[in-house]
Structures are given as structure tokens and as C-alpha cells.
Amino acid sequence: MAKKRIITTTINGREEQFLCEPRQTLLEVLRDQLDLTGTKEGCANGNCGACTVLLDGRAVDSCLVLAVECEGAQLDTIEGVASSEGLDVIQQAFLEQAALQCGVCTPGFIMSAKALLAENPDATEEEIRFYLAGNLCRCTGYDKIIRAVQQAATDRQATAPAT
């Protein structure tokens, strides 16, 4: 069996070290070893986006990243989105717009939306839909998700940024 490696990363702002085999994906390590089960597995082949996390600020499918590739990386998962003061603007908007039913796709959508709004705070509806193309939902029909992202964009601009 391949030698295990010790990998050091920063996850949601905290330094974390973990031991893993080369064949373990980031998704497997997050869920099975670090107990960060907010990130979901939907397809295991990079189509559904349920496993979306931010790697050095960029949205990626964690099912297609090997954990060993994350040495020195900054990771952001759904668990780091809310602060001690409360929900993030995006999470609040998802609730208010009823943008989730079963909720399995939701962490992935929120991570993608977070990346989108950081990059393009004034995204148009078309840009939002295109950006979120890598996140699939079987329950909602997407409309309310798009509205939630639009609301989050407006809310974010209306209030002073917290970070």
C-alpha cells in the first residue's frame, strides 16, 4: 500500500494536519477523517457540485482533488461560512427565498455563490446561472436559488461588509 502522507492545510482559517493515502480525495478526507460532513458527495465525478469547496479562494469539486494535493492550501468549506455572530448573508437569503428542500446541494451552491459574489458582486441573472452551472439541484428547479443569490448580492451591497 502507498505510504501515507501528513498534509498541512488551513481549513476555515485554522491550521489542520491530517494523515492520508494518496488515493483519498479531498472530499473523502473532509467527510471521513475530519468530520466536516457539510460538504456532500453527489456524483463522485465532478458533475453535480455538491462537493464544492473553495481551494485557495477558488470553487473546486473536492471529489476531483486528491487530499495530498492540498499541502499548504487554504480551504473554505460550508462549516466556515456562518460566523459566531450568525448566518452569512448568502445563507440568510437562501432561507428567506426557500432556496432549498432536501438541502443536499445547498452547501455546494453556497460555496459557489460565495465565490461568485466575491468575484462579481453585480452579477446579472445570466451570469449567476452560468456561474452556477456546475451545481445541480433535483428538488427546487433552480429558480429560488437564483433569486436567493440575487438577494444576497443586493443585501451585501446594502450593508457594510463584515470582513
Place this chain on the structure above:
Amino acid sequence: MRDFEYDAPATLAEAVAVFQEHNGRARPLAGGTDLIDHVRTGRLEPDVIVDVKQIPELNVLECSSDGLRLGAAVPCYKIYEHEQIQASYSAIADSCHIIGGIQIQNRATVGGNVCNASPAADASPSLIALEATCVIAGPQGTRELPVEEFFSGPGRNVLQPGELLVELKLPAPSQQSGSHYRRFIPRNEMDIAVVGVGAAVTLDEAGQLFERARVGLGAVAPTPLLVEEVDGLLQGQPVNEESIERAASAARSLAKPIDDMRGTVEFRKHVAGVLTRRVLWEAVARARGDSAR
């Protein structure tokens, strides 16, 4: 997933040595968006996965008056965010922004897209249209070949055991040139191309005559194709519907698609013609500076 060792060489020489040592049992890892899936499904069975992202030569991204150098490990997002590439090699920017979704584009690479050698790869038609050359390193040294000669069949490329694609080199575009890539898919995004067309044109100073034109076709043959006839058909011809229709007809004739769940032979040949027309017109608009881009 299958058990494999992982290595991350810091130099090209080290990487070539590892590949040579494992003689076909080692696979390069750049973005991983194809490789990891293939290993998980058992389509590929490497003993060693060699992460090539630390190798400086594979991370080159240079746009100058000598042309464009695209390292094989440069991710799609860096390519489509690059202003000069958007302006002067816009077909490649089009391709990179359409491969999968954002999550894929943040990891996937044009080098990997080419090496994975899907007939429907989105980068290939653009690279063909823009006359890209593959730079390959191996135990015997470096060799180069036109990108359209890199593919040997569906999912197969001409790399020999021990060899690695290092970069794609593209010539500097002339004045009055423009390029575009578009594909037909049943949905709006995320699909695999049913037909993909990349075109690059150079016009005369007045923007009324074709000086050069190249068309690359994807998803309609076992490999991506260069529609060789097009340059001869369009050289010196006026930019109008008639000339462009002749190019579209050449594309239709060359296309040798199969019937599969994404489309029939008849449908794909028809769409190859339609798309060639549209993509050529958009390349013309960009050459003239008329396009929104």
C-alpha cells in the same frame, strides 16, 4: 479507489525520469478532472500518479510578439482571465470558459484536455484553428508537432512511454485576425460537445477579403480534425455568405460522425455545417473589431 503512489517532481528532468522508470504505469496529474475520474472508474490503472503542477516549464503563460506559450499545467481560469489571450486568441478563451463548469475550469488544463484526447474536447478545435504546436519532452529529448497530429484515436494520443506534453506554442496573430469557438450541446452548459467548431481568420486591411482561414472540428470524427480545404477555399475570396457556405460545405463533407445518444450522423453533419458558418462569421466580426468582445 485503486491504490497508487504519488510523486510531485520539481523539475522536468525528474518527471521524465519517473515516467521512463515506470514505463507506462505512471500518469501525469495536472487538474485531475479527467484523470481522477478515470482512475475511480477503472478506465486507467496507474501505479504512480505524478503531479506535474510544480514543474516551471509546464506553468509558462507568456503572450508576446513572438506568440503565445501555454504551459500544459496552466488551468483554464488563468487562460480565460488573461486579457491578451481574450483579445488575440479568443477562441481559446471561449473554449476554456466552456469546459465543464466553474469548478472544473478552476482546475482543468488545456494540456490535460488535449492529452485526454476526447474527440469532443473543447480546447482542440480552437488550438487547431490557431495553429498550435505541441512541445513534448521525453527521454530522447524534446520534439514538436502540430496539435492536429497529436491525436491518434478516441482517447488516444501519440505520446510514447516516458513522454510528457510540456506546452502548446501558438504563433503571433496577424493584424485583422479573429477567432472563435462554439459547440452544439442539448443544454446550456456542462454537456459534452455534439459538434464543436473552432475558426481563425485573417482579413485584408479593408476587412473585405479573406487572407487566411483555419477551421478545426470536434466531436464529428475519431479525433479532432483540421478542415484543410478551408484555407484554399477562402484565400483571396470576399467575405460573404457564398464563400463562407463553401467552407461550411467542406466541414460537412469532412465530418465523419457516429450515431450515438447525443446525435445521429445526419444531425451532426448538418450542425457541423451550420456551426462552421456561424463561427466563421463571428471570427470575421472579431477580426474587424465589430464584435462585443
